Amino acid sequence: MTASPDGHILIAGGGIGGLSLALGLARKGFRSTVLEQAAKLGEIGAGIQLGPNAFHSFDYLGVGDQARSMAVYIDSLRLMDALTAEEIANIPLDEPFRRRFGNPYAVVHRGDLHGVLLSACRDSDLIALNVASQVTRYEQDGDAVTARLASGENVIGSALVGADGLWSAVRDQLIGDGAPRVSGHTTFRSVIPTEKMPEDLRWNAATLWAGPRCHIVHYPLSGWKLFNLVVTYHNDAPKPVAGQPVAKDEVRLGFEHVHERARQIIDHGEDWKLWVLCDREPVENWVEGRVTLLGDAAHPMMQYYAQGACMAMEDAVCLSHMMAQYDGAVQEAFAAYQAQRIVRTARVQLGSRAIGDHIYHPDGAHAQVRNAIMKAMTAEDYYDRLDWLYGGTGMAG
Numbered sequence: 001m002t003a004s005p006d007g008h009i010l011i012a013g014g015g016i017g018g019l020s021l022a023l024g025l026a027r028k029g030f031r032s033t034v035l036e037q038a039a040k041l042g043e044i045g046a047g048i049q050l051g052p053n054a055f056h057s058f059d060y061l062g063v064g065d066q067a068r069s070m071a072v073y074i075d076s077l078r079l080m081d082a083l084t085a086e087e088i089a090n091i092p093l094d095e096p097f098r099r100r101f102g103n104p105y106a107v108v109h110r111g112d113l114h115g116v117l118l119s120a121c122r123d124s125d126l127i128a129l130n131v132a133s134q135v136t137r138y139e140q141d142g143d144a145v146t147a148r149l150a151s152g153e154n155v156i157g158s159a160l161v162g163a164d165g166l167w168s169a170v171r172d173q174l175i176g177d178g179a180p181r182v183s184g185h186t187t188f189r190s191v192i193p194t195e196k197m198p199e200d201l202r203w204n205a206a207t208l209w210a211g212p213r214c215h216i217v218h219y220p221l222s223g224w225k226l227f228n229l230v231v232t233y234h235n236d237a238p239k240p241v242a243g244q245p246v247a248k249d250e251v252r253l254g255f256e257h258v259h260e261r262a263r264q265i266i267d268h269g270e271d272w273k274l275w276v277l278c279d280r281e282p283v284e285n286w287v288e289g290r291v292t293l294l295g296d297a298a299h300p301m302m303q304y305y306a307q308g309a310c311m312a313m314e315d316a317v318c319l320s321h322m323m324a325q326y327d328g329a330v331q332e333a334f335a336a337y338q339a340q341r342i343v344r345t346a347r348v349q350l351g352s353r354a355i356g357d358h359i360y361h362p363d364g365a366h367a368q369v370r371n372a373i374m375k376a377m378t379a380e381d382y383y384d385r386l387d388w389l390y391g392g393t394g395m396a397g
Helices: 016-027 052-061 064-069 095-101 110-122 169-174 248-255 260-268 308-325 330-360 364-376 379-390
Strands: 008-012 031-035 047-050 076-081 087-092 106-109 127-130 135-141 144-149 154-157 159-162 181-193 205-211 214-221 226-234 242-245 273-279 291-293
Touching: 008 016, 008 144, 008 154, 016 031, 016 052, 016 110, 016 127, 016 308, 031 154, 047 110, 047 214, 047 308, 052 064, 052 095, 052 308, 052 379, 064 110, 076 364, 087 095, 087 364, 087 379, 095 379, 106 110, 106 214, 106 226, 110 127, 135 159, 135 169, 144 159, 159 169, 169 291, 205 260, 205 330, 214 248, 214 260, 226 248, 226 260, 248 260, 273 330, 291 330, 308 330, 330 364
Parallel strands: 008 031, 008 159, 031 127, 076 205, 159 291
Antiparallel strands: 047 106, 076 087, 135 144, 144 154, 181 226, 181 273, 205 214, 214 226, 242 273
């Protein structure tokens, strides 16, 4: 398996970030080959939240209408006290929010979003999609990069972008910073039919119940047919785990101290699976010649800003833009991409950790201070705090 390197970009990973990059490059006239290690292109997981910056990216990638058609537009971001069941904050996402940021806030099933991107990629003559193609190493020589696959095959291109996630083999070779940082926070996920969600909690909101060393999130999905449940607590888990089935009793263990109204959400969940959350320290460089990183391979982050997929799509937009701006001069484009993205993505990485500690999981007086500050804030106050994030600065100049 080989290809001419001239203007041909190899993309390791066929997730949301990798497919977004392939689309962005195609819209600028660049050919790409997506090398996905799985035998079939698809996404595991359930719901994800999409800030206005995600919709900026969709529009740039040419899939804005399709993305909007399958999203659920929630009315607010709602923060509840998991100990008292009292509302702490309710951030409206109505017309003033959309006017301020130029786009809505929505929630969507990850598989539905991936499907939109995949369909658009399949419609492009400039994108090749290869499965069972795990990139294990790369070599550079002059104006070409060779991706070595686990199968023993080689693929040659003019550049390689590692969009191969938290355990990126491309990152391992480029940066060599070892295993991800294990946070000790364990997340459990379930998706249930809407009729199984307690009727008095079927809110059209992304709702977060914040408690000591734990939190619970729920919101509607797929045209209100489903509810996404995500519950997280600190259990000092020592090693990474992804998608492991778990009994409901184990999920309950971290929430015995919270209000019954919040705790009942767990009882309604079925087929729970667990993930031990990991991230990495921000780095100052993720470019080596004709090789660079994107999304979780470059800047894996905790879930607390709900921005992992959004940052990967922004990366794709920025990198595509720079490739066009520098007329396909890979090394110049990659350097400009990195310069545009390093600080923004590091801010989200570090900010996600801080939110977990100071907004989602505090106890005692710390939690009381949080409640007092957040209750006193107006909608405009929240919008001002979020402007750096949802405005999309750092995507494409």
